[in-house]
Amino acid sequence: MIEIHGLAKKFAVANPKKLSEQEKQDPRLKGRFFHSVEDVSFKCDAGKVLGLLGPNGAGKTTTLRMLSTAIKPTAGSLMIKGVDVLANPIEARRKLGFLSGSTGLYGRLSGRENITYFGRLHGVSEQEIRQRIDDLADLLDMHSFLDRRCEGYSTGMKQKVSIARAVIHQPEAVILDEPTTGLDIMATQTVLNFIRGLKEKGIPVIFSTHHLDEVDELCDSVTVIDKGRNRFNGSLDEFRGLSSGSMHESFMTTLTEQGGH
Amino acid sequence: MWLVFRKELMELLRDRKTLFFMIALPIALFPLIIGVVGFFTSKAMDEAQTKVLKYSIVGAQYAPQITDALRQSDEFDLVESVSGDDFAAAIREETLDFALHIPANYAQPLLEGGQAKIQLTLNDAGLNMIQQRLKKIIDEEIERKRKQAFSELELSDDQQSALLEPVVIDKQDVADKRENWGEKVGGLVPYILFILCLQGAMYPATDMGAGEKERGTLETLLISPIERHHLVLGKFLTIALAGVTSALITVASMAIWGLVLGQGMAITFVSDFMASIGAIDFVLMFLMLIPIAAIFASLLLSLSVYARSFKEAQSYMGAVVFVVIMPIILATLPGVDLDGGWAWVPITNVALAIKELIKGTMDYYALIAIFASTVAIAGAFIAFSIFWFNREKVLFR
Numbered sequence: 001m002i003e004i005h006g007l008a009k010k011f012a013v014a015n016p017k018k019l020s021e022q023e024k025q026d027p028r029l030k031g032r033f034f035h036s037v038e039d040v041s042f043k044c045d046a047g048k049v050l051g052l053l054g055p056n057g058a059g060k061t062t063t064l065r066m067l068s069t070a071i072k073p074t075a076g077s078l079m080i081k082g083v084d085v086l087a088n089p090i091e092a093r094r095k096l097g098f099l100s101g102s103t104g105l106y107g108r109l110s111g112r113e114n115i116t117y118f119g120r121l122h123g124v125s126e127q128e129i130r131q132r133i134d135d136l137a138d139l140l141d142m143h144s145f146l147d148r149r150c151e152g153y154s155t156g157m158k159q160k161v162s163i164a165r166a167v168i169h170q171p172e173a174v175i176l177d178e179p180t181t182g183l184d185i186m187a188t189q190t191v192l193n194f195i196r197g198l199k200e201k202g203i204p205v206i207f208s209t210h211h212l213d214e215v216d217e218l219c220d221s222v223t224v225i226d227k228g229r230n231r232f233n234g235s236l237d238e239f240r241g242l243s244s245g246s247m248h249e250s251f252m253t254t255l256t257e258q259g260g261h
Numbered sequence: 262m263w264l265v266f267r268k269e270l271m272e273l274l275r276d277r278k279t280l281f282f283m284i285a286l287p288i289a290l291f292p293l294i295i296g297v298v299g300f301f302t303s304k305a306m307d308e309a310q311t312k313v314l315k316y317s318i319v320g321a322q323y324a325p326q327i328t329d330a331l332r333q334s335d336e337f338d339l340v341e342s343v344s345g346d347d348f349a350a351a352i353r354e355e356t357l358d359f360a361l362h363i364p365a366n367y368a369q370p371l372l373e374g375g376q377a378k379i380q381l382t383l384n385d386a387g388l389n390m391i392q393q394r395l396k397k398i399i400d401e402e403i404e405r406k407r408k409q410a411f412s413e414l415e416l417s418d419d420q421q422s423a424l425l426e427p428v429v430i431d432k433q434d435v436a437d438k439r440e441n442w443g444e445k446v447g448g449l450v451p452y453i454l455f456i457l458c459l460q461g462a463m464y465p466a467t468d469m470g471a472g473e474k475e476r477g478t479l480e481t482l483l484i485s486p487i488e489r490h491h492l493v494l495g496k497f498l499t500i501a502l503a504g505v506t507s508a509l510i511t512v513a514s515m516a517i518w519g520l521v522l523g524q525g526m527a528i529t530f531v532s533d534f535m536a537s538i539g540a541i542d543f544v545l546m547f548l549m550l551i552p553i554a555a556i557f558a559s560l561l562l563s564l565s566v567y568a569r570s571f572k573e574a575q576s577y578m579g580a581v582v583f584v585v586i587m588p589i590i591l592a593t594l595p596g597v598d599l600d601g602g603w604a605w606v607p608i609t610n611v612a613l614a615i616k617e618l619i620k621g622t623m624d625y626y627a628l629i630a631i632f633a634s635t636v637a638i639a640g641a642f643i644a645f646s647i648f649w650f651n652r653e654k655v656l657f658r
């Protein structure tokens with residue numbers, strides 16, 4: 001179970017004069033600080049998939065990065081499987097599989113070596129790493145390129161290796177930041193099937209996306225955030241019920257409705 | 262820590278650029294450059310040495326010995342007439358290489374005519390051997406004139422040499438050959454070693470800090486459950502190893518090629534000199550690379566970790582070269598010795614220690630100061646890297 005409550009994060013603005021007009025009009029800019037995330041809460045139970053939606057710059061990535069322990073929140077609490085992320089970040093890192101949106105691979109190492117390195121960093125035994133990589137290569141269809149150097153990989157290959165790397169240590173909770181962005185249809189389907197596999201194992205998954213059809217296909221609950229605040233929290237059915245039309249309309253409704261859920 | 266070290270090393274060894282700069286360049290290119298430069302210099306020297314020189318002479322009748330010697334030698338070619346006797350113009354036009362103007366008093370014996378001033382007109386800019394080649398002939402003349410004067414004065418051999426050199430300083434040097442040459446070579450060796458070490462460490466350092474940010478692998482690395490100081494130490498060791506290796510490979514390559522290409526004479530000199538340096542001092546000399554590599558690696562790593570991008574890191578590294586050269590130059594200044602305060606100045610103290618080791622006058626207690634100041638400096642930079650890795654700014658600055 002992943003639970004976050006009242007999460008907030010502000011960044012000091014180094015040079016306020018450099019901000020664009022649009023940024024200056026953002027209500028999140030207060031004095032010398034930019035409140036990237038002001039108040040975000042959601043909960044994802046075991047075996048459930050939560051879709052995190054929101055326009056660009058809404059604070060999705062910042063929220064997920066706080067969950068990953070890469071950055072520390074200014075306020076709020078984060079719990080992963082009963083572990084307080086803020087009090088015990090190393091323990092939280094062991095329990096969490098995280099794929100960042102801007103992740104990269106070591107180009108001079110092969111896909112297998114990349115995954116192995118992170119497996120070792122997580123303290124997984126050599127034999128287990130080998131076994132896991134074999135399983136993941138089957139699941140993510142990576143056998144054909146796993147032993148080549150990463151520098152020649154396509155976007156889809158890189159993303160598959162990155163996902164495998166994120167889950168090599170059998171995490172108890174998984175967070176994926178825009179896992180399907182930039183992928184072709186087949187690769188997207190592989191990734192979505194993989195998420196479904198995690199769900200079947202009872203692992204809670206949070207993923208952010210801009211594709212509502214993916215949300216429709218996979219998610220049990222939906223959270224929409226905009227300008228650093230929750231706009232909607234609820235089940236997929238409740239989200240659909242927001243408008244009589246398509247999912248897109250529901251999404252637009254959450255943004256125009258002030259306050260939300 | 263070793264996990265990080267092993268992976269970084271593997272990645273480094275897979276990089277063609279690194280291998281090229283670390284191994285191929287010193288082994289093949291340096292000797293090639295030195296060889297090509299040497300070849301052209303010796304060719305130019307040869308040419309200046311053997312070229313037939315065109316000359317003109319005024320007052321030839323006063324010095325028949327010089328005139329004959331020049332005429333008989335096939336290295337010189339007499340130009341009979343120069344238009345308007347304007348030698349300077351002829352030399353500039355290159356129809357003439359030099360002109361001699363012999364004064365009238367040359368013909369007279371020394372004691373009567375006094376000092377004879379021969380005027381040599383030439384273009385002395387650029388490589389030429391005119392004066393050296395004339396010297397052979399003129400020296401004979403000086404000897405002849407002296408002898409003539411001495412026999413006229415009826416001086417004994419002792420009186421003659423006393424007259425030529427009334428006072429002679431007989432130098433009794435307490436410094437042996439090793440100390441003497443150590444002082445001369447000792448300043449240069451650390452200079453080359455340090456720069457090579459810095460050069461070798463630079464690329465891996467950039468790659469492992471700023472490069473990791475740029476490729477987006479740092480975020481994933483930081484959220485893996487590894488302690489920050491393990492991460493930093495693993496990277497630090499890799500960079501230090503790269504620096505030492507690259508310096509050693511280059512030095513070894515230079516030494517081997519030097520022996521292969523060197524002249525017989527130089528080889529005996531070099532090997533004698535090497536043999537006079539004891540094995541312990543020799544090993545210590547290369548052990549001195551460890552504190553240097555530690556300082557460089559920690560400094561470069563902290564800059565690389567601080568930099569936002571590969572490019573920013575590289576521009577910092579450019580500045581580091583100047584900062585590093587300063588203390589090395591300090592060590593070559595006269596009066597700067599490995600005692601008291603200087604033993605505590607990082608980099609300078611190692612440069613001085615290498616010089617002392619080559620000279621064979623090392624005070625081994627200074628090692629304490631050297632290692633203490635190195636540990637302090639390297640420790641501070643490593644601490645900064647760890648501190649910076651612990652801040653979220655390392656990812657988003």
